[in-house]
Amino acid sequence: MIVEQRASTGEKLEIMRIRYLVLAMLFTLAACTSGETPTAGTATPGTAVIGTSTITNFLPITAPGATSAGDRLLTGILYQPLFSYQHKTPTKYSLDTLRSLAEVTNVSEDGLTYTIALRNRSWSDGIPITTYDIELWWRLILANKENWRGYHQGRIPDTITSLTITDPMTFTVTTDKPYDPNWFVGNELAHVIPLPQHIWDPDNIANTPAGAARLYADLTAAAPDAKNKFLTAVSGPYKLDNLKNGTVTLTAVDKYDGLDKPRIGTIKLQPTPDNDLGTSLTTKKLDVAMLPSATTADQVKKLQDSGFTVAPQYDWGISYLSFNFNNKTSLPLLEQTYIRKSLQRLINQDNLIKNSWSGEARKGCDVLPTAPNASDNPCPPTVAYDLQAAKQELAQHGWQQHGADMVCTESAKCGEGIAPNTKLTFTVVATKNSPAIRELEQLRDEFAQAGITLTINQVPDAVAVMSDCARTARQCEWDLGLATTPLSWVFPTYPSGEHILATNSAANFGGFSNPQADELIAKTYQSATPDSLATYSNFINERQPVLWLPQPPVRYIAYPKNLNGVDNDAPLIPQNWSTP
Template sequence: MKKRLTVTITLLSAISLVLAGCGGLQSGSPNQEGVDQNQVLNMTLRAEPATLDPSLVADAVSSDVLNNVMEGLYRINKDNKPEPAIASGVEISEDKKTYTFTLRDAKWSNGDAVTAQDFEYSWKRTLNPETTAEYAYILYSIKNAEAYNTGEASADEVGVKALDEKTLEVELEAPSPYFLSLTAFSNYLPQNQSAVEEFGEKYGTEADKMVYNGPFHVSEWKHEQNVQLKKSDTYWDRNAVRLELANLNIVKETSLAANLYTGNEADVVELSSELADAFKKSPEYLPYTGSTTQYLVFNTTNQFLSNPNIRKALSYAIDRDSLVKIMKDGSEPAYGFVPPTIFTSDNKVFREEASDQHQYNPQEAKRLLQEGMAELGLTSTPSLTMLSYDDHRKDAAVFMQEQLRSNLDLEVRIDPKPFKQKLDRELEGDFEITFAGWGADFNDPQTFLDIYVSDGAYNWAQWSNEKYDELIKSSIGNPNNEERTKNLVEAEKILMEEAPIAPITYAGKIYLQKQYVKGIYRHPVGAELSLKWAYLDGKEK
């Protein structure tokens, strides 16, 4: 997930919100003077949401939709900090390992009360090995969560328990400086057990096969065409929501999105690099830099790519500085995995603590390639296939294809696929090289580096290093911030030296946003898009 500001997510003590009446609404509705009567926002999405099941969600598009139709214990606010949401407050034990959340009065879209049991049920469902949730590890901060997910403990032993309908107790394995921000993450959302059981395998796949507790609910979902969000009339803080409807139209081609925008059929769209210059001087041009790294993943089970020198050779052959100039979307060249927007637990910029590892060096790339081939006993290079996005990022893949051809005489075929097909191939290990991306789930280097532990669900490279595993696992809950930072820096160095991946860019985006669109927030970590505070002021003039 991603975003515009450089922020450290800090541990916040709970803030009691002023409530009005039994419905739990914030006192004082927002000032409606001057805003349009017709509060309908038209936006574009670059891809179809894969699922709205909080246990199974694993992609940015789905997370963005969920962030607007669901709500967890905490929500990332306008200042990019976690604030109480379904939780009205929390008590944290002196050893910072036990959190006791008090829930406010809130309802599901089917009229049921949102209870502490909904959180306990959801988190344990995600961790249940039979659910096969790819993102289950994001809950491993909780006591015995990993043990349950790996079949070594029972659900009853997991450190989450509803003490009553309004009280949720959570025990952690170790103190976590970012736990409150995690409770705003998609996989920490509550789930209504009766709805999950009623809808079965269809749960989260259609607008009417889901119940919602957030600012909006999905009123219509035409697959590969449109997701329509309607203001919820059961949301506890509905007086803060001004939009009545948000139409999220799925438009994969940015040229078509730009046409919709200039034709006043869309209020917010994302641009691709080839269109960036045309709109650069417009006051509606909105650059955005988040916490996402785009990188190549090498399938280390492939004979040719099993050699670290060959993998580094491919990385060293790519001129990232030239690539970002072509992309024109605010992206920056990446020479390490963790982006420069991420802080350590001792409040330092990780990128300033860790040295850059990869570089553009065609001569060294040729030397490394020859050395690696000699180690494998190869006399000729094979042709390879690079799995790629089928959107504007395909242009970056074509650039890298040409770099590998011209600098290493290596033939690489580009295989662009729609997002979901690409993700399925990656999860199955059905690729040689894939051009992938990872956005920060929380503001800490761990959110990037723990991907590549040996048994990591997203370790598509199928790479393993015992020392790396030790460094990452020892960093979880380590109260010695200086030592923890040192270990994570060392871990990234190993990752870059072994090169199962090659960082390419720290991704940027360019949006066009009409000046009458107000209050859209894009967050640097977790789900990017928040429409809760959005409204239109001036479209009708």
């Protein structure tokens, strides 16, 4: 539902011309009267070549499954989102106040309506960015959500009942129910990207659902074309210059008026396979590369000896093994909280970090992520490695170690459904040749010290196996599962648990289900309850529905030592880079 009524097509073009002239004059006046308003700057000379995956889409709106990491890097540089986020320092809604295009100025008392004010920013052709550019995004997504890569049922645009244009610089959104503003601003509004309405829809055909569908089809069809007409104006610090032999060349926008003005004049995005990144750096074909998480210490040292800074990058996520509560055969064992907790105490994360991740990983102890730049704090005693405590816990519940096996000798203490002489044996499923296989092999040895057998079943796609079990009860002959590496789950800005641990949620591959947990998870995003995340975290950690693993870096960033302004704890932000 759009509250504001727009002018007819015949009247609209003249109205647009007047609107933009007036706004341009207002922006000029604001620049003269406000010390906080950014002014256009000149980029310093120089070129940085970045290794990427092949780029196949040049527009920020795409169909499901149609984008690569290279596509997302490119479109993120060309088209800035409404809000940018960071986790280094506490800010309201975790906003990156330097790069965000707007601010939330008010949330209504009933928690339903958000007032959002745009900052004085312009497109690369000098036309002001206005709320009509937000409205175009809204119309396109609302009419085409099933064909939009960012859509998940029950999420934006489903969470918004109306978007209302107040004036060219202010709009409101009204939600279908009250949400925690941290969740709504951080996770839902993160999808909003201003789109240049004066270029993409000058005739306002998106004013109707049918027109928005036609325009969306035109955009998705044009996205793979580097010369498509929609690329005329961008909001980011760089614009597309050319595409040659797969390499995308970007040049600094002369009229860019963001506070993060580009300091390097030219950026090149050069498709490079992962296994060629190191060689391409040392042979000076690349300046900057994002190396895979499986990069070894020897590879890092070689690059460092060649004059590169190489730094691990940690993401906003967690790593864990899922217990398979859908495995009816093993369920009597997996239902026992004391068994799950004992297994956690057998995980020597210090050794895993040293031997499986070349010393580069952080301890994982919680359902909530650790800030990328945080120090590595020790896990609490209830989670920390303690072989004797784990054995003692099992002994108190009727288990004894007979040689190489931990055996239930007192079934009344072991738990309901556990027969006498049952052995603690588990099968873990993981993707074949995954970097985490080394970790699981070491874990197998650590479990063996307590008489527990861990069998590693390597399959072509662990996610497919685990998902099949969760959805159809097929392929359930596993007890523990490692879905993805290096992280099991990467959160959006606000780390609520509705996707991973709520009953029947999309990534709840282990089938964990607890009504009280569902209630606490809902509170983390459906209300602004104080300490809701901490309460949810404490409840989950007490019940141990997963086994926490170290959190390795998701990648390594490598760049020349004389390249300044690179943030080791953030995604690539090339406008911040400079050379002496």
